[in-house]
Amino acid sequence: MTHTFDVLRDILVKDYELSAERLTPETTLADIELDSLSLTELIFELEDQFSVIATHNGAGLNTLADVANYIDGLVATRDGAPSGPSP
Amino acid sequence: VKRVAVTGLGIVAPGGNNPEDFFANLVAGHSAIAALPAERCTRLETRVAAVADLDAAQHFPAARLRMLDRVSHLAVVAARQAVGNAQLVFSAEERSACGVFFGTGTGGAASTDEGYLTFYQERSDRLKPYSVLLAMNNAAGAWIGIEHELTGPNLTLSVACSSAAVAVGEAWLRVRSGAAPIMLAGGAEAPLTIGTIKAWEALKTLAAEDTVDPAASCKPFAKNRSGFVLGEGAAVAVLEEWEHARRRGAPIVGELIGYGLCTDSAHITRPSVDGQARAMRLALDSAGVAPQQIGYINAHGTGTVANDPVETAAIRRVFGAAAEKIPVSSTKSMHGHLLGAAGAVELVATLLAVRTGTAPPTMHLDVPDPECDLDYVPNVARRVPSIEWAMTNSFAFGGTNAVLVCKRV
Numbered sequence: 001m002t003h004t005f006d007v008l009r010d011i012l013v014k015d016y017e018l019s020a021e022r023l024t025p026e027t028t029l030a031d032i033e034l035d036s037l038s039l040t041e042l043i044f045e046l047e048d049q050f051s052v053i054a055t056h057n058g059a060g061l062n063t064l065a066d067v068a069n070y071i072d073g074l075v076a077t078r079d080g081a082p083s084g085p086s087p
Numbered sequence: 088v089k090r091v092a093v094t095g096l097g098i099v100a101p102g103g104n105n106p107e108d109f110f111a112n113l114v115a116g117h118s119a120i121a122a123l124p125a126e127r128c129t130r131l132e133t134r135v136a137a138v139a140d141l142d143a144a145q146h147f148p149a150a151r152l153r154m155l156d157r158v159s160h161l162a163v164v165a166a167r168q169a170v171g172n173a174q175l176v177f178s179a180e181e182r183s184a185c186g187v188f189f190g191t192g193t194g195g196a197a198s199t200d201e202g203y204l205t206f207y208q209e210r211s212d213r214l215k216p217y218s219v220l221l222a223m224n225n226a227a228g229a230w231i232g233i234e235h236e237l238t239g240p241n242l243t244l245s246v247a248c249s250s251a252a253v254a255v256g257e258a259w260l261r262v263r264s265g266a267a268p269i270m271l272a273g274g275a276e277a278p279l280t281i282g283t284i285k286a287w288e289a290l291k292t293l294a295a296e297d298t299v300d301p302a303a304s305c306k307p308f309a310k311n312r313s314g315f316v317l318g319e320g321a322a323v324a325v326l327e328e329w330e331h332a333r334r335r336g337a338p339i340v341g342e343l344i345g346y347g348l349c350t351d352s353a354h355i356t357r358p359s360v361d362g363q364a365r366a367m368r369l370a371l372d373s374a375g376v377a378p379q380q381i382g383y384i385n386a387h388g389t390g391t392v393a394n395d396p397v398e399t400a401a402i403r404r405v406f407g408a409a410a411e412k413i414p415v416s417s418t419k420s421m422h423g424h425l426l427g428a429a430g431a432v433e434l435v436a437t438l439l440a441v442r443t444g445t446a447p448p449t450m451h452l453d454v455p456d457p458e459c460d461l462d463y464v465p466n467v468a469r470r471v472p473s474i475e476w477a478m479t480n481s482f483a484f485g486g487t488n489a490v491l492v493c494k495r496v
Contacts, residue, residue: 016150038150040216048213 004050004068004075011045012064025065039067046071052078090329091262091344093438093493094337095173097165097273100320100432101137101422105168109422110439113447114468118302118421120316123279133284134296135304137318137423154217155230156195161321161428162227162275163234169271170235173325173337177235177269184267186239188258189228190250190274192427193283194243198222200282227275231323239267245427248387250274251322252430252481252489256346258326259491268331273431275321287317290356292391303451305424307388307417308395308463310456315389318423322431324438341438344476345374345492356484358394363387363401363480366488370478371405374492379409381492382474383446385437386463387482388417389424396458398480403461414471416464420450430481434491437479441495444472 009023018032029039039058046067047054052074061067096106101119103109112119120137128134143152143160146167155163166187177185193199198221205211220226225243232241240261244254251274258272278284287293294314297304306312324343332339347369351362371378387398403410418436425432440446445468452465474495481489 014149015153017148037216037220041153044213044216 004071005064007049008046008064008068011042015045023064025063025068027064028062042067050075089263089265090342091259092327092329092332092337092339093324093341093343094327094332094339095169095171095175095325096322096340096435096438097168097172098320098322098432098435099139099141099161099165100322100425101139101318104140106435106439110436110443110447113418113421113436114445116421116448116450116466116468118450120302120304120421120423122296122301129281131281131284132288133293135294135301135316136279137316138279139320154220156198156221156226156277157319158191158195158275158277159227159230161277161319162189162323163230165273165275165321166231166271166323167234169323169325173327175269175325177237181269182236183238185237185269185271186267187228187232187237187241188244188254188270188272189231189242190244190252190254190427190430191224191227192245192247192250192276193278194224195222195226196278196283197280200280203282231271235271237271246487247483247485248424248426248429249481249483249487249489250427250430252479252491253348253487255324255431255434256348256489256491259343259346262326262328265328268328270326271323272326273321273323274428276426276428277319278317278426279319284317293317294390305390305420306451307386307390307420307449308399308456308459309452310454312390312392312395314391315419315424318425320422320425320432321428322435324431324434339496341441342494342496343491344494345370345376347373347490349488351486351488353486355486358397358482360397360400360404362486362488363398363482364404366490367401367405367478367480370490370492374476376476376492378406380476381406381413381478382471383437383440383477384413384415385433385440385477385479386415386417387480388419388449390417390419394482396456398482399459399461410461413462414446414464414469415461416447416449418447430479430489430491433479433481434493437477438493441474441477441493444470444474446471446474
């Protein structure tokens with residue numbers, strides 16, 4: 001998750017003008033006022049970065065760790081590995 | 088019936104990003120039409136356009152910037168300016184009563200174009216998640232409403248080149264009837280994308296570049312006119328019930344006193360003397376003003392072969408002998424044709440003409456056309472201190488004829 005989280009944090013810093021210090025895996029989407037529409041855009045960007053296709057729009061994801069784990073799961077599925085958090 | 092004050096104007100358009108600069112450039116005869124950079128002309132015949140000088144990144148945080156097409160950037164910045172100039176701080180009660188009536192012909196053209204490019208040319212399925220929200224016609228008006236938290240009616244009126252005039256006129260009716268104390272009304276257009284320009288080229292209505300002076304490419308009412316020059320921009324007016332404006336000590340730019348609206352329903356593009364004349368008469372009637380009282384007309388004056396003699400004949404029909412004495416000008420010679428925003432941009436020019444007693448010129452009018460034989464204020468602005476009432480015309484493909492009349496205060 002670490003690498004994925006770093007990429008996620010970089011996107012949030014660059015595209016959403018959030019300060020990196022605010023962003024930890026425990027940070028909730030509500031904390032940074034990321035609504036479902038913005039989350040859709042964020043996942044779109046992550047799809048490009050990780051060459052994956054999201055299967056849903058992020059409903060149910062609450063923290064940045066959730067988002068990173070979701071992307072990791074997509075990467076694992078793409079690579080044929082069992083889905084789950086990466087080491 | 089309520090009187091309707093214009094208490095604030097905002098504009099982001101070729102030639103100025105505030106009403107004063109915009110009008111000063113018109114009076115000075117400065118054309119904002121210019122050669123397009125070569126990289127924007129790939130596969131285009133068009134060589135000239137009127138670009139608004141707006142770096143949207145200076146006006147929106149990054150996340151918001153991406154959610155808005157250029158048409159909405161222009162619109163929101165113009166509306167912000169209008170509200171500021173009106174010194175308006177909405178109360179909770181006003182927010183729920185006030186609305187936005189907004190005009191645009193094609194909405195988020197750049198975003199539509201970009202989506203097509205991605206899908207059809209690049210053969211990618213990766214269309215942006217915001218594609219629909221960027222391109223939808225009502226986005227500009229919606230963003231204005233969101234920024235100012237106006238929860239009254241928010242309508243987008245799309246009747247091609249009459250869109251903004253109709254938006255202002257319908258908002259005027261709403262304030263006049265007492266249904267709303269304040270309305271934001273105007274229009275925006277951002278058609279300078281390769282796909283949109285190409286579509287206009289196909290209609291053969293765009294001006295050929297004046298190779299000697301690209302800024303002089305649009306020549307309304309001149310024998311050597313060859314069409315209009317596409318422009319981008321936005322303008323917004325704060326329309327406010329007169330007593331409401333006076334109570335809060337608002338700055339009053341002018342009074343909007345008349346609106347005429349009719350439709351040709353005869354031909355999809357061909358302008359008609361009957362339709363244009365009827366709209367002007369309706370506007371005069373609603374204003375309670377006699378033709379000879381009009382001191383300035385901001386013409387639709389596209390510079391197309393078709394429009395200019397028809398508009399000339401329509402003005403003659405309505406104004407009779409008085410037509411000889413009324414300064415008529417087409418400021419499109421300088422700011423280009425802003426299509427769905429034109430009516431609002433030209434309302435700004437008309438209100439300031441009345442306010443300052445100055446008729447802006449029709450530029451690049453050196454070769455007279457016998458079929459266009461009014462006083463077009465050729466090439467040099469004119470002081471006309473006696474202007475009390477003025478009219479602005481907007482006529483559209485689809486046959487919508489819309490005319491606004493304003494009064495000096």
